Amino acid sequence: MISQFTSSVVSNQKLGEKIFKLTLSSPYISKRAKPGNFVHIKVGSTYSPLLRRAFSVHNVDKQKGSFEVLLKVVGRGTGILSEKSPGDILDLLGPIGKGFSLPQEGKTVMLVAGGMGIAPLWFLLNNLIGKTDKEKLLFFSGAKTEKELLYCENLKDLGANLMVTTDDGSFGTKGLITDLFLKEIKGRKNDSSKLMVYSCGPPEMLKRMSEISKGYDLSCQISLEGNMACGVGACWGCPVKLENGWYKRVCVDGPVFDAREVVLE
Numbered sequence: 001m002i003s004q005f006t007s008s009v010v011s012n013q014k015l016g017e018k019i020f021k022l023t024l025s026s027p028y029i030s031k032r033a034k035p036g037n038f039v040h041i042k043v044g045s046t047y048s049p050l051l052r053r054a055f056s057v058h059n060v061d062k063q064k065g066s067f068e069v070l071l072k073v074v075g076r077g078t079g080i081l082s083e084k085s086p087g088d089i090l091d092l093l094g095p096i097g098k099g100f101s102l103p104q105e106g107k108t109v110m111l112v113a114g115g116m117g118i119a120p121l122w123f124l125l126n127n128l129i130g131k132t133d134k135e136k137l138l139f140f141s142g143a144k145t146e147k148e149l150l151y152c153e154n155l156k157d158l159g160a161n162l163m164v165t166t167d168d169g170s171f172g173t174k175g176l177i178t179d180l181f182l183k184e185i186k187g188r189k190n191d192s193s194k195l196m197v198y199s200c201g202p203p204e205m206l207k208r209m210s211e212i213s214k215g216y217d218l219s220c221q222i223s224l225e226g227n228m229a230c231g232v233g234a235c236w237g238c239p240v241k242l243e244n245g246w247y248k249r250v251c252v253d254g255p256v257f258d259a260r261e262v263v264l265e
């Protein structure tokens with residue numbers, strides 16, 4: 001159930017240029033959030049900016065009753081959030097949305113993150129560790145440059161098979177993460193039914209993931225980050241077109257969709 005509540009900032013850690021990890025106190029979210037859910041945050045105490053900003057739940061700590069959001073400063077709202085200090089109070093709605101469905105036993109699981117798309121996939125990965133054979137767990141992480149790559153060491157420590165690209169070749173393979181992913185899929189095209197793919201990233205990347213999933217009939221769940229207003233399904237301000245001609249709302253029908261179901265422009 002979506003609730004509105006206040007939450008205090010536990011910590012605000014700078015992880016990279018314009019990238020911050022906010023830890024927020026909330027036993028409610030830490031117990032209820034599932035990978036793929038998001039929270040809608042009112043960034044200040046005034047009516048400007050008016051609209052809440054959406055952030056994927058990045059991880060939870062049930063023992064401490066807290067959760068994390070990973071944010072990149074792209075405009076005014078994220079700029080305000082990046083300046084929050086421990087003890088500051090935020091007004092939140094959450095947990096919102098349909099999250100990722102966990103893979104059936106025996107599947108090979110591939111997580112494909114582009115830039116800040118790692119935010120919800122990190123929470124998912126932490127849920128999969130211990131339940132999925134590590135040899136069958138592949139993590140593809142792409143970023144523009146080495147400076148924007150997050151958690152490479154942590155991913156290795158967790159035991160995931162890590163594949164990395166940067167657009168400029170400053171770390172890992174030079175190129176797009178979707179190209180590396182496609183190469184892997186081509187090599188496994190005879191057993192694509194044994195794969196379960198999860199992805200999040202910028203719109204162009206998810207469009208490509210959707211094309212690849214349709215082409216190889218892959219079971220692939222993508223988390224969309226379209227602009228949204230109310231965040232609770234009332235305003236229909238975040239429609240996504242479906243292959244059958246209908247529309248769904250990113251906020252409450254998603255943000256996670258089957259990549260074969262949606263038409264991304």
Ligand SMILES: Cc1cc2nc3c(=O)[nH]c(=O)nc-3n(C[C@H](O)[C@H](O)[C@H](O)COP(=O)(O)OP(=O)(O)OC[C@H]3O[C@@H](n4cnc5c(N)ncnc54)[C@H](O)[C@@H]3O)c2cc1C
Pocket residue numbers: 038049052053054055056057069070071072073074075076077078079116119120224225226227228255
């Ligand atoms: C379900 C969901 C989960 C998200 N999870 C995260 C997350 O974990 N970490 C994170 O950093 N961001 C996440 N986002 C994106 C985040 O909500 C936007 O970056 C934020 O709202 C921008 O607010 P702003 O006031 O800083 O920027 P604005 O001034 O509103 O916009 C600055 C720029 O960002 C673009 N923009 C604004 N909102 C969005 C949006 N929702 N999606 C894509 N582009 C946008 C604008 O077109 C503009 O170019 C998520 C969005 C959704 C819908």
